[in-house]
Amino acid sequence: MIPLITFDKLRCTTFSFDLVNDPVMGGESASEFSIHANPNEDSFLRWNGTIVDVPSLRAPGFCSIKTDHYFRSRFNDASGSTHLKLLVKSTTPEYRGFKVSFSSIFTVLPTFWSFKADFNVPPSVSGEWQWVDIPFSNFSNNWSAYTGEPLTRCADDPKVCPKERDLKHIKRVTLWAEGSSAPFSLDVLGIYSGGAEADLPIVSSIDEEPAESKSSWCENGLQTDLRFNVSKFMANDVLPFYFPEDESLAEAVCCDPDYTGYAEPRGFFARDDVSFLRGLNESSPPTTFYDPVCGIPLFVAPQGRTFEEFYADTVEHGWPSFRKHEVLEGNVFISDDGRNVKSKCGTRLGTYEPDELGHRYCMDVACISGNPVQDNTRGTVSHW
Numbered sequence: 099m100i101p102l103i104t105f106d107k108l109r110c111t112t113f114s115f116d117l118v119n120d121p122v123m124g125g126e127s128a129s130e131f132s133i134h135a136n137p138n139e140d141s142f143l144r145w146n147g148t149i150v151d152v153p154s155l156r157a158p159g160f161c162s163i164k165t166d167h168y169f170r171s172r173f174n175d176a177s178g179s180t181h182l183k184l185l186v187k188s189t190t191p192e193y194r195g196f197k198v199s200f201s202s203i204f205t206v207l208p209t210f211w212s213f214k215a216d217f218n219v220p221p222s223v224s225g226e227w228q229w230v231d232i233p234f235s236n237f238s239n240n241w242s243a244y245t246g247e248p249l250t251r252c253a254d255d256p257k258v259c260p261k262e263r264d265l266k267h268i269k270r271v272t273l274w275a276e277g278s279s280a281p282f283s284l285d286v287l288g289i290y291s292g293g294a295e296a297d298l299p300i301v302s303s304i305d306e307e308p309a310e311s312k313s314s315w316c317e318n319g320l321q322t323d324l325r326f327n328v329s330k331f332m333a334n335d336v337l338p339f340y341f342p343e344d345e346s347l348a349e350a351v352c353c354d355p356d357y358t359g360y361a362e363p364r365g366f367f368a369r370d371d372v373s374f375l376r377g378l379n380e381s382s383p384p385t386t387f388y389d390p391v392c393g394i395p396l397f398v399a400p401q402g403r404t405f406e407e408f409y410a411d412t413v414e415h416g417w418p419s420f421r422k423h424e425v426l427e428g429n430v431f432i433s434d435d436g437r438n439v440k441s442k443c444g445t446r447l448g449t450y451e452p453d454e455l456g457h458r459y460c461m462d463v464a465c466i467s468g469n470p471v472q473d474n475t476r477g478t479v480s481h482w
Contacts, residue, residue: 099183099292100174103165103271105133105141110174111288113165115143120159125152127159129275129282146283149195149275157244158195160276168208168270176291177266182237183290184230188219188283195278197246198232198289200271202264205239212272213237213260214246219284227287231294234260246276265291316353316391316445324348324390324467326374331464336363348390352445352465361448362462364416374418374463378405387418389429390464392443393471397461399424415460417448422457430459 129147201208333341400408448461
């Protein structure tokens with residue numbers, strides 16, 4: 099069983115929360131929450147409120163509470179699980195408007211296209227905590243914005259079901275009270291993923307700081323004084339996800355496998371404090387760009403075109419863009435997926451984005467910011 103949300107201050111499962119009380123068309127539903135942290139008891143979240151009809155709609159409103167800091171949130175990997183598991187209790191077990199949703203890095207519009215499912219809380223005889231197991235096959239990302247109920251069920255169309263990649267990269271969890279006008283109360287001790295065990299085992303040990311492990315892509319470490327001012331940038335200052343405080347931008351983009359497929363921000367090259375193009379102009383000689391780990395040369399540009407054409411290509415895409423004749427062949431490799439590009443040293447460089455003009459290598463500034471260490475003989479661009 100994998101912990102996703104707890105209230106014990108462990109970094110990988112502790113989140114801040116944001117409350118949303120029905121803001122639509124004069125909605126009057128309201129709620130409040132608090133974190134109960136007692137030294138001799140388990141800490142938990144208490145959420146209570148009242149759902150009332152929206153006057154203009156004559157239909158129930160909603161309240162919700164969601165994990166905050168969407169872009170920087172990082173949940174444990176829930177892939178391989180079959181159920182979302184809530185450890186909860188309620189003084190209003192008769193309430194029939196409880197729902198839970200989650201979104202992933204692949205969710206285009208988290209507010210409306212998250213994966214949502216209903217749940218009920220069994221009554222507690224003596225205030226004991228209750229396990230609520232919700233199959234992931236009950237979740238759908240096609241639901242009514244008015245009632246929260248699914249318009250298309252996962253059982254009827256697999257396209258609305260959460261995929262393994264969504265479970266692996268959860269970015270937000272939201273609890274809802276909607277579709278039923280009545281008072282409600284919900285205490286939450288934890289949210290987990292796992293199977294549907296009747297007698298639940300002790301939660302498996304999870305590394306308290308899972309994000310601290312560094313990638314083997316850059317085993318020898320990055321150079322300490324990267325060009326274009328890259329060494330000064332930390333991942334959390336630039337990128338829209340959560341990273342360990344000591345992880346640099348170059349580590350995240352060029353070395354971290356958890357960030358595979360993502361890039362530095364579009365237009366990063368044009369920042370005044372990056373100065374990627376400073377000193378480059380039509381009269382200057384072609385510039386050689388190096389691997390930030392091992393220092394081998396990767397690209398020489400511009401070649402076979404003017405500086406203005408190189409600049410226009412870069413601006414159009416948003417990242418430094420190189421053509422085939424600017425590649426130092428043998429040092430740059432295209433992956434089998436035909437998209438990701440790495441150096442001979444294993445450093446991730448960017449993506450292969452061919453267009454109507456032919457081969458185009460769109461690179462992250464951070465990953466071509468190295469200093470020269472050695473020359474390398476040209477070979478051929480190939481697959482790694």
